[in-house]
Amino acid sequence: xxxxxxxxxxxxxxxxxxxxxxxxxxxxxxxxxxxxxxxxxxxxxxxxxxxxxxxxxxxxxxxxxxxxxxxxxxxxxxxxxx
Amino acid sequence: xxxxxxxxxxxxxxxxxxxxxxxxxxxxxxxxxxxxxxxxxxxxxxxxxxxxxxxxxxxxxxxxxxxxxxxxxxxxxxxxxxxxxxxxxxxxxxxxxxxxxxxxxxxxxxxxxxxxxxxxxxxxxxxxxxxxxxxxxxxxxxxxxxxxxxxxxxxxxxxxxxxxxxxxxxxxxxxxxxxxxxxxxxxxxxxxxxxxxxxxxxxxxxxxxxxxxxxxxxxxxxxxxxxxxxxxxxxxxxxxxxxxxxxxxxxxxxxxxxxxxxxxxxxxxxxxxxxxxxxxxxxxxxxxxxxxxxxxxxxxxxxxxxxxxxxxxxxxxxxxxxxxxxxxxxxxxxxxxxxxxxxxxxxxxxxxxxxxxxxxxxxxxxxxxxxxxxxxxxxxxxxxxxxxxxxxxxxxxxxxxxxxxxxxxxxxxxxxxxxxxxxxxxxxxxxxxxxxxxxxxxxxxxxxxxxxxxxxxxxxxxxxxxxxxxxxxxxxxxxxxxxxxxxxxxxxxxxxxxxx
Numbered sequence: 001x002x003x004x005x006x007x008x009x010x011x012x013x014x015x016x017x018x019x020x021x022x023x024x025x026x027x028x029x030x031x032x033x034x035x036x037x038x039x040x041x042x043x044x045x046x047x048x049x050x051x052x053x054x055x056x057x058x059x060x061x062x063x064x065x066x067x068x069x070x071x072x073x074x075x076x077x078x079x080x081x082x
Numbered sequence: 083x084x085x086x087x088x089x090x091x092x093x094x095x096x097x098x099x100x101x102x103x104x105x106x107x108x109x110x111x112x113x114x115x116x117x118x119x120x121x122x123x124x125x126x127x128x129x130x131x132x133x134x135x136x137x138x139x140x141x142x143x144x145x146x147x148x149x150x151x152x153x154x155x156x157x158x159x160x161x162x163x164x165x166x167x168x169x170x171x172x173x174x175x176x177x178x179x180x181x182x183x184x185x186x187x188x189x190x191x192x193x194x195x196x197x198x199x200x201x202x203x204x205x206x207x208x209x210x211x212x213x214x215x216x217x218x219x220x221x222x223x224x225x226x227x228x229x230x231x232x233x234x235x236x237x238x239x240x241x242x243x244x245x246x247x248x249x250x251x252x253x254x255x256x257x258x259x260x261x262x263x264x265x266x267x268x269x270x271x272x273x274x275x276x277x278x279x280x281x282x283x284x285x286x287x288x289x290x291x292x293x294x295x296x297x298x299x300x301x302x303x304x305x306x307x308x309x310x311x312x313x314x315x316x317x318x319x320x321x322x323x324x325x326x327x328x329x330x331x332x333x334x335x336x337x338x339x340x341x342x343x344x345x346x347x348x349x350x351x352x353x354x355x356x357x358x359x360x361x362x363x364x365x366x367x368x369x370x371x372x373x374x375x376x377x378x379x380x381x382x383x384x385x386x387x388x389x390x391x392x393x394x395x396x397x398x399x400x401x402x403x404x405x406x407x408x409x410x411x412x413x414x415x416x417x418x419x420x421x422x423x424x425x426x427x428x429x430x431x432x433x434x435x436x437x438x439x440x441x442x443x444x445x446x447x448x449x450x451x452x453x454x455x456x457x458x459x460x461x462x463x464x465x466x467x468x469x470x471x472x473x474x475x476x477x478x479x480x481x482x483x484x485x486x487x488x489x490x491x492x493x494x495x496x497x498x499x500x501x502x503x504x505x506x507x508x509x510x511x512x513x514x515x516x517x518x519x520x521x522x523x524x525x526x527x528x529x530x531x532x533x534x535x536x537x538x539x540x541x542x543x544x545x546x547x548x549x550x551x552x553x554x555x556x557x558x559x560x561x562x563x564x565x566x567x568x569x570x571x572x573x574x575x576x577x578x579x580x581x582x
């Protein structure tokens with residue numbers, strides 16, 4: 001389950017990275033005319049990609065995708081230097 | 083006497099007094115600052131303060147000056163600068179809890195100490211600490227200089243530049259010297275909230291007025307200018323600036339990865355009260371960075387075109403526009419610049435002096451007492467503050483340039499850490515040589531301003547580091563598997579069950 005979550009995280013990050021590069025990879029993005037809320041399509045596209053990734057980060061933080069280490073009953077100390 | 087000058091002086095003094103009241107009054111913890119750990123890391127920082135101090139440390143005067151200037155000069159394609167802000171947040175979620183637990187278990191006060199211990203390599207600790215200071219301190223000096231310049235401009239030159247810079251340096255130095263990390267974090271919280279509000283009030287004042295009349299009009303007016311500011315740099319559009327895909331890729335990797343490994347961000351992971359906090363921060367930091375901060379820079383950059391700001395004033399778009407259209411508000415904007423700059427200055431000051439104390443002085447004198455270590459930190463603060471005061475007499479390269487150099491330097495710092503957690507085969511020799519040579523190459527290209535093959539110099543340094551790191555690891559003996567298991571046993575033992 002843990003490795004599946006890790007794979008999902010990195011796949012989503014990769015897809016996000018590709019999405020934000022698309023305006024460079026597909027120059028036609030510059031030519032698209034739909035003005036959403038008055039802004040150019042490329043700006044809207046980037047903001048949408050960032051917003052979706054922010055949602056993913058929020059979901060991951062709430063669903064154990066990031067490991068935390070607080071399951072200690074006692075104060076945890078070790079010798080620092082061997 | 084000039085009314086604007088008097089009001090400016092009152093506002094600056096009020097801001098100074100209130101910040102010191104918060105930091106050295108409410109937040110001062112005598113018990114915390116009596117120990118080295120308490121002084122450098124605090125006694126466990128809760129979510130809200132750690133969140134805000136990370137926010138405030140991450141963004142400096144750049145968000146007020148450099149970022150809008152970059153949008154103005156490079157066109158709207160620079161909106162991609164928002165896109166890499168999420169990557170260090172991802173690392174906070176992935177690595178932050180690990181840093182916290184290892185820091186608590188082994189009493190680490192700096193990332194270099196962690197690496198030196200794990201790899202059993204004192205020279206790696208020294209090298210890592212050395213380059214950490216080398217890349218961070220010039221940025222601190224540039225920020226101080228930038229804050230001084232903002233004050234100098236606000237007072238219309240009535241105070242000399244060196245005095246304005248000295249004020250900024252001494253103000254920060256006082257609360258860091260006496261209050262350590264906790265005071266610094268509380269003042270960061272105040273400053274972070276302050277400059278967030280100031281940015282958005284500035285947006286509203288400059289967008290919703292008779293000249294522009296709203297966001298739709300702003301975009302339409304920018305399009306009507308027909309100066310290519312709304313296009314990406316592609317073969318179809320030779321848009322403004324040199325913001326090619328190679329530059330974007332370089333920044334995406336260097337800033338995206340490098341920013342987590344800056345000492346003052348990694349330092350904050352040690353400072354958390356528990357490891358849930360970095361996890362929770364990872365869920366909420368990204369929208370703050372991207373939409374509460376970077377969006378304002380996009381808007382100011384576009385407004386620069388709409389209002390016809392001259393290119394020479396690109397870094398001062400916000401101050402220039404507010405002085406023209408909302409003069410009294412421009413005083414508050416300068417307070418925002420100070421808040422943004424000083425929060426980063428103080429964070430760098432705490433982490434740099436921690437590195438100097440732990441990674442250099444303590445290495446030379448291992449018998450240094452805990453209070454002695456704390457005192458070395460304080461003496462280091464005095465030295466760095468004096469350097470910052472002296473910076474008021476010289477010209478230091480732009481904040482954006484030094485911030486980029488720092489990020490590239492800290493990108494190189496990422497590999498030994500990633501090897502430590504994710505590649506059993508990584509060896510002490512590979513970590514040391516790869517890191518050190520990578521930093522030298524990065525520093526050379528960045529200082530000379532050379533961008534080989536259209537990529538930033540830091541990318542070349544990182545590439546060389548990767549090659550050396552892998553090659554030397556494969557040729558040298560790895561750390562004993564039993565040792566690695568024992569070292570990371572604290573993570574296995576304390577892993578929260580809902581994450582397994």
